[in-house]
Amino acid sequence: xxxxxxxxxxxxxxxxxxxxxxxxxxxxxxxxxxxxxxxxxxxxxxxxxxxxxxxxxxxxxxxxxxxxxxxxxxxxxxxxxxxxxxxxxxxxxxxxxxxxxxxxxxxxxxxxxxxxxxxxxxxxxxxxxxxxxxxxxxxxxxxxxxxxxxxxxxxxxxxxxxxxxxxxxxxxxxxxxxxxxxxxxxxxxxxxxxxxxxxxxxxxxxxxxxxxxxxxxxxxxxxxxxxxxxxxxxxxxxxxxxxxxxxxxxxxxxxxxxxxxxxxxxxxxxxxxxxxxxxxxxxxxxxxxxxxxxxxxxxxxxxxxxxxxxxxxxxxxxxxxxxxxx
Ligand code: NAX
Numbered sequence: 510x511x512x513x514x515x516x517x518x519x520x521x522x523x524x525x526x527x528x529x530x531x532x533x534x535x536x537x538x539x540x541x542x543x544x545x546x547x548x549x550x551x552x553x554x555x556x557x558x559x560x561x562x563x564x565x566x567x568x569x570x571x572x573x574x575x576x577x578x579x580x581x582x583x584x585x586x587x588x589x590x591x592x593x594x595x596x597x598x599x600x601x602x603x604x605x606x607x608x609x610x611x612x613x614x615x616x617x618x619x620x621x622x623x624x625x626x627x628x629x630x631x632x633x634x635x636x637x638x639x640x641x642x643x644x645x646x647x648x649x650x651x652x653x654x655x656x657x658x659x660x661x662x663x664x665x666x667x668x669x670x671x672x673x674x675x676x677x678x679x680x681x682x683x684x685x686x687x688x689x690x691x692x693x694x695x696x697x698x699x700x701x702x703x704x705x706x707x708x709x710x711x712x713x714x715x716x717x718x719x720x721x722x723x724x725x726x727x728x729x730x731x732x733x734x735x736x737x738x739x740x741x742x743x744x745x746x747x748x749x750x751x752x753x754x755x756x757x758x759x760x761x762x763x764x765x766x767x768x769x770x771x772x773x774x775x776x777x778x779x780x781x782x783x784x785x786x787x788x789x790x791x792x793x794x795x796x797x798x799x800x801x802x803x804x805x806x807x808x809x810x811x812x813x814x815x816x817x818x819x820x821x822x823x824x825x826x827x828x829x830x831x832x833x834x835x
Pocket of ligand 1: 520521522523524525526527551552553556597598599600601618638639640641642643665666667668669697736746747748751
């Protein structure tokens with residue numbers, strides 16, 4: 510591992526997820542225990558005072574790997590020489606706001622940030638979009654960064670993946686680390702398809718030990734609706750688990766996925782599994798040497814085809830909704 514300082518940008522640094530993520534990144538959980546890092550935290554102007562408080566707390570942790578903390582409301586400062594970026598800050602839906610308006614409000618944020626990344630970040634930057642609608646926001650950022658490899662823009666479905674792993678582990682009476690080869694296909698939304706057809710528990714395929722009715726009527730909706738269930742229970746949306754998934758996503762992309770396992774990442778569609786180019790779609794991937802590779806040639810049965818089609822259709826509609834910014 511190189512000993513130069515890595516610049517890590519986090520947008521929405523004073524938000525719920527930012528407040529979890531910044532500390533875990535600063536403690537070395539993305540690049541490992543030897544890599545010095547510099548945090549670049551971006552916020553909107555009214556949140557700069559709260560962001561200053563986050564900076565004060567980061568200082569108070571005296572993290573051995575943290576060289577410096579930059580706080581700013583200027584994307585061009587935040588993305589300067591960035592090695593990786595977590596795009597978390599986004600516009601929440603306000604009362605009476607249509608989904609279409611939310612899509613457009615966020616599209617503007619991510620088009621500005623895409624341009625700024627293009628102009629200021631390192632060309633090999635790795636970008637993870639967490640802010641919703643994450644897949645389409647990643648598409649917009651990527652389309653506005655023509656000088657950066659489109660493969661470097663990804664969206665987060667790792668939280669859905671981790672949620673699904675945990676549900677299967679509970680069902681099988683196993684530990685989550687025993688559960689491998691699960692897949693989240695498509696959009697980070699209620700149309701996502703959590704697929705356990707290839708999933709293994711301690712090296713053994715689980716599908717034959719899982720009640721089909723439970724899989725269809727309980728497991729799939731539980732994973733799809735988990736975000737809403739957390740809001741109901743906690744009175745606030747998932748934050749620590751979202752930050753944890755963001756760390757997992759970036760860690761595995763940089764350092765590689767574990768042997769004999771894969772993960773789910775929202776990545777540029779390239780025709781794999783009939784998903785034509787033009788959307789950011791969650792696929793099963795392995796990562797090695799800082800690159801991801803979509804697992805190829807998995808069999809797609811009629812039910813899976815239907816589910817994958819539905820989530821692809823939603824992503825194409827989202828794309829239509831922001832066409833003016835592409
Ligand atoms: P918060 O509202 O707590 O924080 C968002 C922060 O972003 C705020 O501090 C806000 O001032 C800042 N912000 C807004 N616009 C900005 C801009 N243009 N530049 C920089 N900062 C900006 O939301 P939080 O709970 O942290 O969630 C952040 C985003 O993650 C939301 O869009 C949320 O929907 C999304 N999520 C995505 C998940 C995923 O799996 N992909 C799961 C968790 C989460 O729901």
